[in-house]
Amino acid sequence: MNEIKKTIAIKRICCIGAGYVGGPTMAVIADKCPDIKIDVVDINEKKVEKWNSSDFQLLPVYEPGLEEILKRCRGRNLTFSNEIENKISKADMIFISVNTPTKHSGIGKGKASDLKWVEECARKVAQFAEGYTIVVEKSTLPVRTAEVIKSILERTEYPKSSNSKIFDVLSNPEFLSEGSAINDLENPDRVLIGGDNSYAVESLISIYKRWVPEEKILRTNIWSSELAKLTSNAFLAQRISSINSISALCEATGADIREVSRAIGSDKRIGSEFLNSGPGFGGSCFKKDILNLVYLSEHFGLPEVADFWESVVRLNKWHQHRISRLITKKLFGTLSDKKIGILGFAFKANTNDTRESSAIQICKDLIEEGAILSIHDPKVSEEQIFNDLNPMNKNAKNHKISRWKLVDNIKDTFYQADAVVIITEWEDYKEIEWGETVNLMRSPSWVFDTRSIVDKNKLKNLKLNFWQIGNGAIKTENNFL
Numbered sequence: 001m002n003e004i005k006k007t008i009a010i011k012r013i014c015c016i017g018a019g020y021v022g023g024p025t026m027a028v029i030a031d032k033c034p035d036i037k038i039d040v041v042d043i044n045e046k047k048v049e050k051w052n053s054s055d056f057q058l059l060p061v062y063e064p065g066l067e068e069i070l071k072r073c074r075g076r077n078l079t080f081s082n083e084i085e086n087k088i089s090k091a092d093m094i095f096i097s098v099n100t101p102t103k104h105s106g107i108g109k110g111k112a113s114d115l116k117w118v119e120e121c122a123r124k125v126a127q128f129a130e131g132y133t134i135v136v137e138k139s140t141l142p143v144r145t146a147e148v149i150k151s152i153l154e155r156t157e158y159p160k161s162s163n164s165k166i167f168d169v170l171s172n173p174e175f176l177s178e179g180s181a182i183n184d185l186e187n188p189d190r191v192l193i194g195g196d197n198s199y200a201v202e203s204l205i206s207i208y209k210r211w212v213p214e215e216k217i218l219r220t221n222i223w224s225s226e227l228a229k230l231t232s233n234a235f236l237a238q239r240i241s242s243i244n245s246i247s248a249l250c251e252a253t254g255a256d257i258r259e260v261s262r263a264i265g266s267d268k269r270i271g272s273e274f275l276n277s278g279p280g281f282g283g284s285c286f287k288k289d290i291l292n293l294v295y296l297s298e299h300f301g302l303p304e305v306a307d308f309w310e311s312v313v314r315l316n317k318w319h320q321h322r323i324s325r326l327i328t329k330k331l332f333g334t335l336s337d338k339k340i341g342i343l344g345f346a347f348k349a350n351t352n353d354t355r356e357s358s359a360i361q362i363c364k365d366l367i368e369e370g371a372i373l374s375i376h377d378p379k380v381s382e383e384q385i386f387n388d389l390n391p392m393n394k395n396a397k398n399h400k401i402s403r404w405k406l407v408d409n410i411k412d413t414f415y416q417a418d419a420v421v422i423i424t425e426w427e428d429y430k431e432i433e434w435g436e437t438v439n440l441m442r443s444p445s446w447v448f449d450t451r452s453i454v455d456k457n458k459l460k461n462l463k464l465n466f467w468q469i470g471n472g473a474i475k476t477e478n479n480f481l
């Protein structure tokens with residue numbers, strides 16, 4: 001790859017992929033850099049339409065704070081469109097922010113990342129970019145993907161007129177969490193930039209420097225940057241599987257997971273964050289990124305390393321099934337035609353994203369046992385739940401009508417229900433007036449709190465059985481509190 005010998009002033013950015021990362025990330029860059037024109041492009045026309053909608057309820061991504069930024073930037077220096085080739089040709093810097101799901105077939109099936117969307121982007125960039133262009137990996141990618149991108153950029157045959165193309169490739173993984181994306185982007189713990197051309201690196205730094213303190217901008221080689229992103233997600237997920245494994249032990253021994261979390265989290269070396277036991281981790285990335293790490297470890301002949309990380313995913317799956325088995329057991333071993341209310345379907349609060357949500361596995365298990373579900377979520381659509389619960393089923397419509405429905409009102413999940421299961425920690429669920437709602441249920445009634453958001457003191461004297469994740473101190477089987 002040719003080296004260009006000066007830092008270029010970035011005037012125009014193109015981001016390929018208008019998803020949970022591309023949309024919010026570019027919105028924040030546009031907000032912080034009004035002099036840079038940013039074009040976000042996507043192959044999905046419907047999604048682009050939603051990004052451009054004047055009704056902000058229709059945005060494809062729900063993130064607190066996003067609407068305000070879009071009101072300031074959209075149409076000023078931020079656009080969303082399907083004009084991929086045109087916008088690529090105008091850009092000085094191109095972010096690749098497309099999806100990188102797990103492969104479903106072929107070599108590495110079930111573990112390796114499917115890079116077909118990334119490759120497609122690289123080919124388009126090779127074909128349509130003009131002059132010197134910095135290509136930035138924003139998607140989470142297996143180590144050494146930059147090599148693949150570089151070789152596509154170098155080897156694609158360009159039209160004769162455009163032999164002046166020069167590319168540099170950087171890795172700039174994204175660490176935002178859904179639900180707090182805007183705050184994470186505005187106040188990141190760090191910005192990581194991997195690359196071997198210092199001019200390209202400095203050009204990208206010149207953008208972040210406008211709002212991120214320099215000491216938080218880390219420069220590494222490109223492979224460290226790619227691997228650090230996978231490792232970061234693997235470590236975070238590992239903490240959740242660790243604490244969830246201990247929650248099961250708490251329930252067996254009479255200990256309380258919240259007390260255990262507080263006690264261990266007070267040790268500065270462990271730290272107090274990310275120690276909340278829940279229904280198991282969800283989200284589009286933890287599982288996929290760990291499995292990617294597992295694949296890479298196997299590929300490089302490190303089966304023990306692969307096995308260590310795979311156990312984090314195995315534990316998570318076991319934990320989700322543990323919850324549905326436990327519900328069945330408490331309801332006398334059968335759920336046949338029992339009504340169960342489900343509070344929350346998103347994989348965490350403050351997002352409309354359901355990818356890998358524990359709600360999917362738990363609901364499927366309960367339906368399998370014969371339960372009829374009333375599902376509530378303030379942000380997730382019926383269409384989304386339908387796709388998640390019936391991905392393949394051709395007769396799904398009928399199945400859906402008889403086995404689950406989405407309700408608008410929290411109270412409707414309680415109506416005639418044998419049990420209500422809290423799966424997502426939405427604020428609204430913390431405000432439930434238990435005295436009113438419990439009376440709507442069929443006795444003996446149960447509440448299963450997989451997020452530890454219910455204050456059990458508020459349930460005193462109510463005719464209710466209560467189970468809370470990792471709370472071995474509650475002994476309620478066939479006893480009211």
Ligand code: NAD
Pocket residue numbers: 016017018019020021022041042043044047084097098099100117120121138139140141174175176177178284285
């Ligand atoms: P997403 O599925 O929400 O969005 C990806 C978008 O890319 C889609 O809108 C899709 O239509 C578009 N796309 C795919 N191929 C394209 C092409 N050839 N041309 C134009 N557009 C194309 O995915 P996401 O959640 O935004 O994740 C993107 C990447 O960022 C992934 O690698 C993910 O691991 C990583 N990441 C995600 C998060 C997160 O919180 N979701 C956080 C950090 C990193």
Ligand code: UGA
Pocket residue numbers: 140174175176177178179233236240273274275276277278279280281282283284285286347348
């Ligand atoms: C995660 C990482 O936190 C981000 O840094 C990363 O950029 C992102 O993945 C990614 O690469 O996609 P996200 O998946 O949006 O972000 O959400 P998290 O807050 O990490 O939560 C993931 C899952 O773990 C959720 O299901 C959440 O409920 C669960 N969780 C989290 C717990 O069960 N307990 C906790 O203490 C924290």
